[in-house]
Amino acid sequence: MSTRSRRLATFAAALLLASPVVAAALLLASPAGAATIQTELFESDGDGTRYTLTGAGGFGTDNFFGLSSQGTLPAGFSGFEGTDFLAGRDLNDFSGGVPNPRAFDLVAVDTSGFSSVTVSILLAATPTTWESADPDFLRVWAVDADGVLPPVLLDAFVPVSASNSNLVNGSGTALGLAFQDFTWNAPAGMTNLIVRIETYSTGGAEAVGIDDIRIEGTPIPEPSSALILLSAAAWSAGALRRTPKQA
């Protein structure tokens, strides 16, 4: 084989080695689609494991805070995920000094490996039965599990009149019996994230439904992996330049 042929063969071999490495590095560096970080479907009791309920339980079957299968709800809720969801009805009638408002805390989620993190939740409520004076509400919070950043109110669903109102959020969307999907951006820098929902109600016609909580984000390539691959690509490129001189 001539010197020129050997150089060409070495060049081709180096290209074969380098191409997958460079391709892999480019793949890691390019933006990926949104990935699911955490979900809660409420298809089984997760109180104390997957989430924490404050003020769970009930008085009779129609004053309760827990899975919908554990109490009685006004008829007509539709569009929830699976067969069960978190529900609250007439929350001020529990005995024993149970604190109000009732609260749901999803387990803290590490979102440090993701950018553009969002929180999505299916929500529903009985319509036209709420009073601003009580005050009835459902609030969605982002809470820093590390306790460094202050809690951020993502949205508040409140009655817009003193009586006979829907629960309406900051964008003017009213809750109804059909579950609707809401999405909020997680606060920047809150990488140990607790999704908290607080709700309060005073009458048997006032009930809320919560289901299918999703925390999603865009995966950030791990610096170590990306650096290793880029270093390998740089080494390969250097080998390409050096090889002809050695022949």
Ligand SMILES: [Ca+2]
């Ligand atoms: Ca469900």
Ligand SMILES: [Ca+2]
């Ligand atoms: Ca009320």
Ligand SMILES: [Ca+2]
């Ligand atoms: Ca009541």
